[in-house]
Amino acid sequence: MSGNTGAVPFLDLVDINADLQTDLEVAWKAVLQHGRFVGGPEVERFETQFAAYCESRSCVGVANGTDAIELILTALGIGGGDEVIVPANTFVATAEAVRAAGARPVFVDVRPDTLLMDPAAAAAAVNRRTAAIIGVHLFGQMVAVPALSSLADRCGLAFIEDAAQAHGARYGGQPAGSVGRAAAFSFYPGKNLGALGDGGAVVTSDVELADRVRRLANHGRAAHDRHRHELPGRNSRLDSIQAAALSLKLPRLDSDNARRRELMRRYRESLPVSFEPVAVDPAAEHVHHLAVVRTLRREQAGAALSAADVGWGVHYPVPCHLQPAFAGCDERLPIAEEAATQILSLPISPTLDDGDVVRVCDALRGV
Known part of the structure; x- marks a missing residue:
């Protein structure tokens, strides 16, 4: 607890990280000593921990939450000529990532009580060009999962979770990151699980999809030959020090x-x-x-x-x-x-x- 008698800050990141300062310094020294600043052992450790936390099979650390959405769409083959349904009430990154993948965002209205995507509005927006629905778990609350996932199943669409604001949230007992084809998380410092800079992750139980996301995020490299580039990829990787910080914060x-x-x-x-x-x-x-x-x-x-x-x-x-x-x-x-x-x-x-x-x-x- 802060116990402050002065200003009430909207978010005090110094206070949030204060009691972890010693542990964070130890983690930083460990990264300095092994020198693997990108792709170090801290990344694999956090990926394993966070996948288990989300009750999912795979986690791929990436550079930020926006990249996570774009990488999911690209890995699913969603792009030019496709439409993706997103709620109008969300941070612009959701729609931005759809556009970056080459698809067209189709905005739908939200429920008046929760301000989350209205399943009826989503259903009305489906047409032959629709490829996916992105359910945004906004403000820390998951969307109406049964209605949206069943809509996606009926129409042959990918149901994707934008879980950037929902670390640890559940719906019907199921955690964010476990209910869609894949989920995108952000670890921006102000999130419930925040890094010390930018960071993100793709979480999915589709192991083949996770492998494709990992290769796309690492310049399209082949899994066992770093000089062979099988996909037109990009550079979007989670740094070792950010992964170390996230591993320290996850237990609390x-x-x-x-x-x-x-x-x-x-x-x-x-x-x-x-x-x-x-x-x-x-x-x-x-x-x-x-x-x-x-x-x-x-x-x-x-x-x-x-x-x-x-x-x-x-x-x-x-x-x-x-x-x-x-x-x-x-x-x-x-x-x-x-x-x-x-x-x-x-x-x-x-x-x-x-x-x-x-x-x-x-x-x-x-x-």
Whole structure:
């Protein structure tokens, strides 16, 4: 716990990593001594640990979460002429990766309660060009897995998980990373499981797919001949020091997530009635990467929080289909568009204490 009496930061990465400083220094010295900064033994160790944590067979460490999505699509042969269904309410990286793979993102609306992909909207968007559905486990909550995976099965589509914000989340008892053809994770420093820089992973129980992703991410090299390049690949690999840091942090992920759930419970008990937390699906075990509420007075709320020295954010103020990068989308997606004007992200981190939640809620009472 931080026990701070000063500002309530939106996210304090120094505090999050403070109690691991000695262990991180030991890990760094080990990497310095063996000199395998890329592809060292730390990478294979973390891949094995994280695959087991996700109850999946394979994990391939890559450079970041965006690359992870693109590599999955490319490994599945999805590209030019194909369409991929994505929710409008997500970080732009989801759609960005689809475009980078050569496919066309098709944006669909979200559920009004959880703000996650609406399975009915996804079903309505399927056509002969559709190749995949990317279910984004946003804010720390998994999508409605049974509906979306069964839709994908019926239509012969790949169901892919964007699990960048859902390390340790579950739906119906199944962990993120185990319910799709493959899952993309990000280890950006602010994630529930965050590295000390960029990092990502592809997790899948399809061993052949994992092998293809690994080769694509390593310049298309053959498995047993580094001078033979069998695929038109790229350079997207997880560094040894990042893998070492992730291995140190993984054992405490579940307890950190439990603390996040406790903090969110306190928010629900203490927030003024004009601030409504985004709903949790009864079948979901949320890990609250973000504490998102809806309010009709976001501008005033932001001003009140700033005046009280409380950090806050908006995730995300412009839905993907309205971003200039994806101009040409004529669809109106009213639920995502309305939510984008109302959502507000409050501080939530395992380093916050109960008094921090009280201070945040007190700052909002006059709004």
